[in-house]
Amino acid sequence: MTRGHRLVAALATLAVAFVAGCGGASGGGGGGAGTPGAPGAAPGFDGSTIKLGVVSALSGPVAVIGKEITAGNKVWFDHLNAQGGVAGRYRVELVQEDHQYKTDLAVQRYNKIKGDVLAFTQLLGTPNTLAVLPLLKADGMVAAPASYDAFWVREPNLLPIGAPYQVQAINALDYYLTEDGGSPGSVVCSMIQDDVYGEAGQAGLDFAAQRRGVRIANTQRFKVNTTDYTGQIQALTRAGCEMVFLVAAPSDAGRIWGAAAQTQFPGRWIGQSPTWIDEFANSPLTPYLRDRVLIVGEGTEWGDTGVPGMRDMLERIQRYAPQHQPDYFFTAGYNQGRVMTALLEKAVERGDLSRAGVLAASRELGTVSFDGLSGDYRYGPAETREPPRTSTIFSVDPSKPFGLATRKYNFSSPDAQAYVFQKANL
Amino acid sequence: MTALLQNVFAGLALGATYALVALGFVIIYKATGVLNFAQGGLLALGSYLGYTFTNSLAVAFGIAIVLACASAALVGAAFQRVVLTRMVGQPVFAVVMITIGLLFVLDPLVTAIWGFDNLQLANPWNIQRVVAGELVLGVRDLWSIGLTATVVAAFFVFFRYSRLGVAMRATAFDPEAALAQGISARRVFAVSWAISSALAALAGITLAAGPGGLSPAIGLIALTAFPAMILGGLDSPAGAVLGGLIVGLAEALTRGYQDQLFSWAGENVSVIVPYVIMVLILLVRPYGLLGTAEVRRI
Numbered sequence: 001m002t003r004g005h006r007l008v009a010a011l012a013t014l015a016v017a018f019v020a021g022c023g024g025a026s027g028g029g030g031g032g033a034g035t036p037g038a039p040g041a042a043p044g045f046d047g048s049t050i051k052l053g054v055v056s057a058l059s060g061p062v063a064v065i066g067k068e069i070t071a072g073n074k075v076w077f078d079h080l081n082a083q084g085g086v087a088g089r090y091r092v093e094l095v096q097e098d099h100q101y102k103t104d105l106a107v108q109r110y111n112k113i114k115g116d117v118l119a120f121t122q123l124l125g126t127p128n129t130l131a132v133l134p135l136l137k138a139d140g141m142v143a144a145p146a147s148y149d150a151f152w153v154r155e156p157n158l159l160p161i162g163a164p165y166q167v168q169a170i171n172a173l174d175y176y177l178t179e180d181g182g183s184p185g186s187v188v189c190s191m192i193q194d195d196v197y198g199e200a201g202q203a204g205l206d207f208a209a210q211r212r213g214v215r216i217a218n219t220q221r222f223k224v225n226t227t228d229y230t231g232q233i234q235a236l237t238r239a240g241c242e243m244v245f246l247v248a249a250p251s252d253a254g255r256i257w258g259a260a261a262q263t264q265f266p267g268r269w270i271g272q273s274p275t276w277i278d279e280f281a282n283s284p285l286t287p288y289l290r291d292r293v294l295i296v297g298e299g300t301e302w303g304d305t306g307v308p309g310m311r312d313m314l315e316r317i318q319r320y321a322p323q324h325q326p327d328y329f330f331t332a333g334y335n336q337g338r339v340m341t342a343l344l345e346k347a348v349e350r351g352d353l354s355r356a357g358v359l360a361a362s363r364e365l366g367t368v369s370f371d372g373l374s375g376d377y378r379y380g381p382a383e384t385r386e387p388p389r390t391s392t393i394f395s396v397d398p399s400k401p402f403g404l405a406t407r408k409y410n411f412s413s414p415d416a417q418a419y420v421f422q423k424a425n426l
Numbered sequence: 427m428t429a430l431l432q433n434v435f436a437g438l439a440l441g442a443t444y445a446l447v448a449l450g451f452v453i454i455y456k457a458t459g460v461l462n463f464a465q466g467g468l469l470a471l472g473s474y475l476g477y478t479f480t481n482s483l484a485v486a487f488g489i490a491i492v493l494a495c496a497s498a499a500l501v502g503a504a505f506q507r508v509v510l511t512r513m514v515g516q517p518v519f520a521v522v523m524i525t526i527g528l529l530f531v532l533d534p535l536v537t538a539i540w541g542f543d544n545l546q547l548a549n550p551w552n553i554q555r556v557v558a559g560e561l562v563l564g565v566r567d568l569w570s571i572g573l574t575a576t577v578v579a580a581f582f583v584f585f586r587y588s589r590l591g592v593a594m595r596a597t598a599f600d601p602e603a604a605l606a607q608g609i610s611a612r613r614v615f616a617v618s619w620a621i622s623s624a625l626a627a628l629a630g631i632t633l634a635a636g637p638g639g640l641s642p643a644i645g646l647i648a649l650t651a652f653p654a655m656i657l658g659g660l661d662s663p664a665g666a667v668l669g670g671l672i673v674g675l676a677e678a679l680t681r682g683y684q685d686q687l688f689s690w691a692g693e694n695v696s697v698i699v700p701y702v703i704m705v706l707i708l709l710v711r712p713y714g715l716l717g718t719a720e721v722r723r724i
Contacts, residue, residue: 059534061643063542194694218685221693225643227443227633227650230436231681231696234429251544251641258637261553263432263562277544284552285637 039353044118049091050344050353052077053117055109055132056124056146058098061225064250065274065329066124069146070096071321072333073122075313078320080341087348092341094121103131114139119358121340122146122333126196133157140355142343142362144336148273149200154423156382159343159362161335162298162374163388165197165272167416169204169245171391172270172296174413176243177212180268180294189218189241189267191232191256193248201247201272208415217241224252229259236265243268250277254285261288270393273297273328281396281403295394295404299373302326302402309371326402335370339377342368375410383423389416428560433682434675439567441674442574446629447651448658448666449577450622456598456661457618458510459518463525465626466648467532472498472627473547473634473644474540480548487549491631495624502623503616510619511612537642549635570632577625578667585663590617598661650677653704659717668715673700 041047054073057066077092085091095117097109106128110120114135120143123129129145129152136143136157143159145152150164163171176182190205192198198221209216218239220232233256236244244267248256253275260269269292276295280286303326305311313334317324324330347353347361365379375388389412397405447465454462475497479490505528513521551566585591596604597614605611633647634640651670658669680688681696688695713719 059537059542061542061641063537064544064641067542219693220685223694223697225646226697227647228436228440228678228681231433231678231683234432234682235685238429251638251643254544255636255638258553261637262555262564279544279546279639283546283637283639284554288553 039348039351039357042118042354042357043115044355045090045353048089049093050086051093051095051117052340053110053113053120053143054094054096054122055099055106055113055120055128056096056122057101058096060100060102061251062101062125062249064277066098066101066146068327068329069122069124069333069336071324072330072335073337074333075316075320075324075330076334076337076341077121079316080337086341086344090344090348090353092344099124099128101125101128103127107131107135110135114141118353118355119143119340119343121336126151126200129158130196140359142355142358144340146332146336147197149196150203150421151424153385153387153421154382156362157359159339159379160387161339161370161377162332163390163416164204164421165200165247166204166207166419167387167389168272168296168298168391169201169247170208170416170419171389171411171413172245172272172294172393173205173208173212173214174415175294175296175393175408175411176268176270177214179408180243182243182268184213186214187217187240187242188214188245189220189236189239189243190216190245191220191222191236191248192246193252194221194223197274198247201245204419205245207419208413211415211418222248222252222256224249226252226255229256230263232256233259233263233265236267237263241267243270246271246275248272248275250275250280254280254283257285257289257293260292261285264288265292267292269293271295276328276394276404278326278401278403281398281400286396286398289396290398293396294407295396296391297328297394297404298375298388298390298392298410299331299370300392300409301394301400301404301406302328303400304406307372309373312371313373328402331373335374338370339368339379343379372410385421387421388412389419391416429682431561433678435561435563435567436682437675437678438671439564439570439674440678441654441671442570443629443632443647443670444651444654444674445574445667445670446577446625446632447648448655448670449581449663450625450629451648451651451655452658452661452663452666453618453625454622456663457594458521458615460521460525461660462619462622463522464528464532465622465651466645467529467536468498468502468623469626469630469633469648470536470642470645471501471532471630472623473630473640474536475627476631476634477540477545477547477640481545491628494631495627498627499620499624502619506616506619507612510615514611514615533642533645542642545634545640547631547634547640551635553637566632566635569635573628573632574667574670577628578663581663590614594618650700653700657704657707657714659714661718662714662716665714665716672703676700676703 044051057063081091099106099109110132123143124146126147148165150166152158152160300307347358363381367378369376375390378386390410393408394404395407476494479485479493554565556563593609654669654673658665676699680699
């Protein structure tokens with residue numbers, strides 16, 4: 001946790017303490033304890049409709065991600081409502097707020113709607129989740145972070161999905177060493193965004209490298225929105241890097257690969273899932289990317305109806321958002337909706353649709369399947385949760401709807417199995 | 427040696443872009459005494475206009491650049507005539523705040539029209555390259571350097587020999603004396619905004635023509651051009667160009683060798699280099715390298 005995050009978290013906690021001291025806190029429980037099968041009304045649940053919060057980047061530079069994840073949330077809940085809602089009885093309404101990917105706004109927006117919603121089905125971004133987490137704890141609220149950091153696995157108030165970034169990096173290195181021509185003697189490097197997102201990937205890479213006896217020869221850290229990457233590519237070339245693991249946002253990834261393509265950097269690139277956008281598949285970069293770039297992510301390629309989860313999702317997109325274009329982040333939002341639904345159904349089963357009821361239900365939630373869109377996640381008490389440890393390797397293929405073709409589907413390396421998720425001091 | 431030259435070339439190309447943005451800052455400051463904080467927003471607007479001309483209207487790239495610069499110039503001049511004209515004689519601080527307001531208006535305006543997606547500007551440069559021995563020169567970078575050099579030369583001629591250029595210099599030097607000579611300050615102000623906006627558009631398009639494409643964050647480059655302008659001298663067009671090149675070179679060279687030479691300063695030190703240089707130069711020359719020292723009677 002950086003000093004900035006600590007400061008935000010501390011200020012947020014102080015603010016909560018102050019409000020609580022004034023008797024203004026909306027508290028955690030509500031009056032929702034009811035009998036099984038007939039949950040009573042509570043904040044965010046009026047007896048027939050459940051309101052869920054979405055605090056995302058709906059404007060600003062990260063809106064390209066936030067809007068997609070929110071679209072995924074929406075399609076899932078449109079589908080669910082058409083089936084009658086949670087447990088076939090309770091319709092879901094989304095309350096959206098825009099934090100512009102700014103931590104101060106994330107805290108503000110959370111506070112603005114927390115009294116109106118039962119839980120948050122999306123809270124976008126690692127720094128924003130870190131900022132809001134103390135409030136979630138104070139309010140007894142559950143939120144699904146749109147972020148794949150390993151921190152979240154052991155946090156009771158968070159409901160993460162998917163294999164954390166660390167797992168992606170571990171499986172990526174395994175694939176390179178076992179099936180892509182690499183060896184323990186290969187010169188492996190990394191290029192990472194200079195923030196917690198970048199560090200998550202680096203942590204996984206370091207873990208796997210140590211276990212496999214590989215030395216990370218060079219790591220280039222960069223600031224988001226750097227204009228020119230020639231210097232870093234020169235440094236990677238000088239270090240003789242044969243494989244570079246890349247953790248970046250798409251706009252930076254484009255400039256990085258552009259600089260690499262110009263100098264014909266000869267190494268292999270494996271990019272963490274958020275590096276990719278489909279525009280790359282039909283750009284001047286495409287020939288270079290097709291030769292040099294692999295993407296590590298989850299699930300299957302877009303349009304692969306052989307995977308039940310993808311088939312169902314495509315049908316629902318056709319019905320509820322027919323104009324939608326293929327996008328990896330959409331799937332994340334859709335899966336968030338799925339897991340939130342599973343949690344709410346557990347709460348209904350327990351007869352308590354209050355915040356406390358939802359939080360208690362999260363401890364009893366078992367394995368949630370995503371039908372191949374992502375690895376199955378074993379929930380339950382935070383200390384024993386087991387996230388998926390599977391990844392998929394994609395190659396660049398402009399003929400595919402999202403520009404990516406599955407190269408190796410849904411595998412888990414021994415190193416990924418050995419990775420221990422520890423509770424962070426957040 | 428090749429690596430060094432490669433980094434120097436990257437620095438010059440980057441510096442050329444900074445120089446264009448910094449030049450835009452300086453021209454408005456020199457003519458009106460106002461620091462235009464909306465320069466980044468105008469840059470984004472200009473580059474998105476370029477996208478519309480090339481990708482949506484299928485205009486040839488070269489013509490699209492001209493059209494985008496002309497459109498941005500119109501927007502800049504219109505803003506000056508409609509809004510800032512009413513602020514003549516008002517405190518500079520109030521005008522500066524209005525430019526900040528313009529920045530906050532342009533940002534959502536751009537995303538409302540073009541959305542948040544990363545867009546690929548259709549252009550012949552992108553990752554095309556020229557190989558000279560072991561040196562790889564990006565075509566986009568060569569154009570950035572060439573365009574900046576041309577613009578700087580054109581400005582030199584414009585300010586020195588054209589009536590309007592002389593009028594702008596006269597207004598910048600002594601607005602009241604210029605007015606007494608029949609020079610229209612309003613016209614000069616509008617032209618300076620038009621030129622500055624066109625420069626921002628040109629910088630934006632050269633940036634967006636690269637492989638990173640176009641995103642709403644493109645205007646953030648103005649933040650890095652800011653120290654370039656300050657260290658060159660707020661009122662010196664030549665200083666803006668010099669400052670841009672110094673910052674670009676320093677950034678590129680630090681980036682290329684930070685793991686070898688600057689690891690003691692922490693990782694990613696290239697990010698702070700422009701600001702460190704700015705502070706150091708200001709300590710020695712408070713008005714920048716080529717800025718005019720202000721003389722005040724106390």
